[in-house]
Amino acid sequence: MASNTFGKLFTVTTFGESHGPAIGCVVDGCPPGLPLEAGDFSADLARRATGKSRHTSARHEADEVEILSGVYEGVTTGTPIALLVRNTDARSKDYARITAQFRPGHADYTYWHKYGIRDPRGGGRSSARETTMRVAAGCIARKWLEVRHGVRVRGHLSQLGPITPAGFDPSVVEENPFFWPHAAQVPELESFMDSLRKSGDSVGARVDVVAEGLPPGWGEPVYGKLDGELAAALMSINAVKGVEIGDGFASVAQKGSEHRDDMSAEGFASNHAGGVLGGISTGQALRCSVAFKPTSSLRLPVESLDVHGAPVEVVTTGRHDPCVGIRATPICEAMVALVLMDQALRHRAQCGDVAPATPRIPAQRP
């Protein structure tokens, strides 16, 4: 069917292949009156862009967003907002050799069986190139969430291969190319990545995203739960293999008396739930965590087949990040923002008349 649209009320329909003429999206359902201009997309697209450092791939895609519709005199009008990014730096010849090969860990084999045809240039539709438009659409959601509700969404890397943060200082996350929350570890990360690149291998990563400022009440039972929608959104990102909300898999070994978050007039005593109960926001910080598998494209040869069933040795010589998770941080943030904006509109649709309830408990005790 048609599965290139994300969201229910605030929808994002993306299109485009990695090495086609362009990628783009149509954002539908945006409230009117939001100031918006092409420059609003620059910062997050730069954060996502390849070529940010020597630890991500060396492609220098311009990623200049053109706004084709939905904005008049710098303000959204309520009509669909189409965004376009021309593909400028695609060197299709890099991929010519593997057109008929199934690259292990990639979607080559599965697209071939699903569609009977595939665009092999740079992974075609299955390339992470598509996430550019998620980040762009996410910029609109983030802006609206902040202006209208004071909600802020921020991510950081919480694991790189075997390495975990030795401390947490949110102010340094944007100051290093790893979105890492502990500045002192950056040299260690750099040398880890350098040796990884030399070895021709790759590694996975974990990204944490936190959204603050949510009111209690966003999210919908039963199949529109805030955490359920987040899981779908985050798992839909290329290379993601796991999603947690709050304490996630650690909850399995916890006692109930340990996991449940006490409430008092001074606030919630803790946030094991991650800001969601019964699929609805509590007003605490929304906490989620995402597992990225290691990059599948390696210089190291691997046994595989071609489309005729003959054995081949696949070696990927194109430019690829040795850890796709690093620059996935802004993508995860974008998906969380898209879910939140959609849920905000959904809440307003059904419960727009509900008088604010009391008591409202502070997100955290002092």
Add this chain to the structure above:
Amino acid sequence: MASNTFGKLFTVTTFGESHGPAIGCVVDGCPPGLPLEAGDFSADLARRATGKSRHTSARHEADEVEILSGVYEGVTTGTPIALLVRNTDARSKDYARITAQFRPGHADYTYWHKYGIRDPRGGGRSSARETTMRVAAGCIARKWLEVRHGVRVRGHLSQLGPITPAGFDPSVVEENPFFWPHAAQVPELESFMDSLRKSGDSVGARVDVVAEGLPPGWGEPVYGKLDGELAAALMSINAVKGVEIGDGFASVAQKGSEHRDDMSAEGFASNHAGGVLGGISTGQALRCSVAFKPTSSLRLPVESLDVHGAPVEVVTTGRHDPCVGIRATPICEAMVALVLMDQALRHRAQCGDVAPATPRIPAQRP
């Protein structure tokens, strides 16, 4: 908005509160011609039912399903299939005391803020009672998947609090009340649960689900990925805090050369991916894993507030499982089956004409 419907082409709309007159669902989009009778629901509903052993809660709900529509002379007709289960054993008086209290770890506070009103009887709509209808609807999907495609979905407990299986024998899973894959550990589990119950506390659990027999090609890029839909489906189950596909969070510390699954004419060499690449099934076993938090309803008192903002001490005296994850196994299986059936129909809609592709690689090397 309206979020009580699951699925796109094979949809399940559930309704009902824990202690209301009835719960039920409408299953829409089922292909015509599938034999179906009330007895088809008995086995899985019994597997899910409370009162199965002393380790789950002592409520003995009959859960007899009445088929109200969509079946004529024992065969589905293509029209919506409505299923009804009357609530017979609801003792609302058990809950009278906590009507005005917010139980920590429950949806009381969030429903209150979302809707300005809530049905406090047994958790109302937020109760796991709703999952009865997921299991019932899942029976239809499981039957169709097996009859039409030879697909089988099976789950087991893979962690109970701190305990993990010491072995894996699928034949014993249905032979013990824990859905545990290693028979020798059952006495240990029983004594663990007994001491837990005495302490008044609860614990989390992890459930693994495996689906075998899928053809390659099910699942849809980009926002309808098989793994994305599974994540949404499983995270929508009460008390779930995490979802993994394939190696899940373990992928983070893996090398790319370790994670990617080599392919040869003899088959895939491994299944780190969990049967999904690019959101589309590979034909290997689909593997997912789900984290359940510990039950929030405890005999142990906890600090909280009432709806007037006054401090209260909450003690739950009703009948509750000390580990909700145990009888969640058939619920997880049902959700996986619902996703697979929906994806099978979606695949047929768009790609019904695509000629079967070659080569088709065996799911696993001998």
Add this chain to the structure above:
Amino acid sequence: MASNTFGKLFTVTTFGESHGPAIGCVVDGCPPGLPLEAGDFSADLARRATGKSRHTSARHEADEVEILSGVYEGVTTGTPIALLVRNTDARSKDYARITAQFRPGHADYTYWHKYGIRDPRGGGRSSARETTMRVAAGCIARKWLEVRHGVRVRGHLSQLGPITPAGFDPSVVEENPFFWPHAAQVPELESFMDSLRKSGDSVGARVDVVAEGLPPGWGEPVYGKLDGELAAALMSINAVKGVEIGDGFASVAQKGSEHRDDMSAEGFASNHAGGVLGGISTGQALRCSVAFKPTSSLRLPVESLDVHGAPVEVVTTGRHDPCVGIRATPICEAMVALVLMDQALRHRAQCGDVAPATPRIPAQRP
């Protein structure tokens, strides 16, 4: 796929066959806090009910609605509202003879080809019995529209076979069994229907519906236009063959200077548009008109085929209205109300923050 759900944000999923155990619906997305009880459905279901007079069919279905969920202490809670009506007066033997026959003008032949199976009892799912649940769901929408927005939806018959109203007095519509707006014609209608019944034939009808009190701004460009959604809703009623908004087909022969509605501070000068411009309400009365074909079930024999391809003569001896359009008036009203409520919620979702615009023009000049 699954097409038994109507609406986007306020959804109605109906189920049930004419002679199955029950019919029902699930209403999802209703705002919380609306008073609702079983008695709220009685009046409109009685208006729709068969057996209202000798001019409609003689079946006396009780149509008592049971509320299964979504209401607590007489007030909606925001969770899905399930409604159930048991079928009590189905005499399946009436239909035994025609089980294998295709009745011309009915859905027998088309269901047979679509599904390869059909429930022949009383038309099965294709029976107008299903519209009972539309009327029931419509009662919820009508109540909310009136309480929340002061919107009222009213219908009347505007043509019965060749007869058109000789005058219009809204106060008499509910005072005669034809929903006819001119009392003096009622004897003429009665004798027309009596002679029609004697002849064994049937006739078509036209129903007009007017909704008053709408604010300007409801309805959505481009594919969610208020008039587009009305057309879908009304055309989905059994036996409908045409839908008009405002001047409808009469617009074809009009001049632009005649059709467009002048605006001044005193109000709109006319309402040729029927209260919709660009798919969005103007604040004037919403006017639509619906064409019902004559009943296809006749005592007069007709040439047809059976499922084996053999010629048969079909004679329908069951109880059938000689004009289905008469009691379709409350069904049309219900569908208009469902569309309006859905659009009201959709408008609130996207434009809930938009400050009320000026000038607001009176619906009609004094």
Add this chain to the structure above:
Amino acid sequence: MASNTFGKLFTVTTFGESHGPAIGCVVDGCPPGLPLEAGDFSADLARRATGKSRHTSARHEADEVEILSGVYEGVTTGTPIALLVRNTDARSKDYARITAQFRPGHADYTYWHKYGIRDPRGGGRSSARETTMRVAAGCIARKWLEVRHGVRVRGHLSQLGPITPAGFDPSVVEENPFFWPHAAQVPELESFMDSLRKSGDSVGARVDVVAEGLPPGWGEPVYGKLDGELAAALMSINAVKGVEIGDGFASVAQKGSEHRDDMSAEGFASNHAGGVLGGISTGQALRCSVAFKPTSSLRLPVESLDVHGAPVEVVTTGRHDPCVGIRATPICEAMVALVLMDQALRHRAQCGDVAPATPRIPAQRP
């Protein structure tokens, strides 16, 4: 919410304002393997284009379609197909005067109240410019329907103001600028239009569309009926005020014995139903008819208001068709094709396994 997407399984999301940088659409859900190139859109876009004759407006929009995605080496790949048309001939200065005015018969007043802001350039989003993308997307549907199922969709004008066809010859429809089925009347139409243009006034039109070659079985009860979806699709076209299926409003005055279509092994005796029974295709020709109101933009002055509530006299001096219905013929065809393709995929999803039923009755008796 987000209402710029048409269809369920074969979806078209359009974007763009009349005088913005571009208009475009994303077509999602197209089966893979369909040959497609930019030239496939030329013929129908030319049929729709302004400037075709002196009887339509004098704007000469190039309307060259660029395919941005979803096609690889001339064949669809199953991924979303984005189409882009740059706006080249927009003279925004024509509209400067009426920026603050509400033009009667247009969506100016309603957009103002809905969104609190509007793009006044050429009608912005409410312009019929958007229908360009419907026609483009329709070309894909038409091609697939013809190649895969042998279905052909053709329209013609069946009324122009007061004038109706004096004969019907399908072969002349494409030979005159009015899509008129009787060649001898063309001079009469030309002089009618000339005098209309001189008067500064406009007139309505009726368009008939016929689709031939449908199998029995397409369309879905209850809210996805083929006729219901057609009604929504056609009513969503700018300036449409009425939709009929089969005999439409004429059915109201018909007797049942006259309306129902007898069936025999030789075929259906007639086609009053218009090829749909119970919302499902019969295999006969699908017949529908659409009423277009007269153009609202006139040189004749009209009383109105500006956004400040002050009275204004509106005179439209831009280039406008005196009868928008004439070039609406290919738009109506496109919408019918989009509905049919969507229904074909929906049918395949649920009933892809149903064995072809017998008997299959010829569409019409010899």
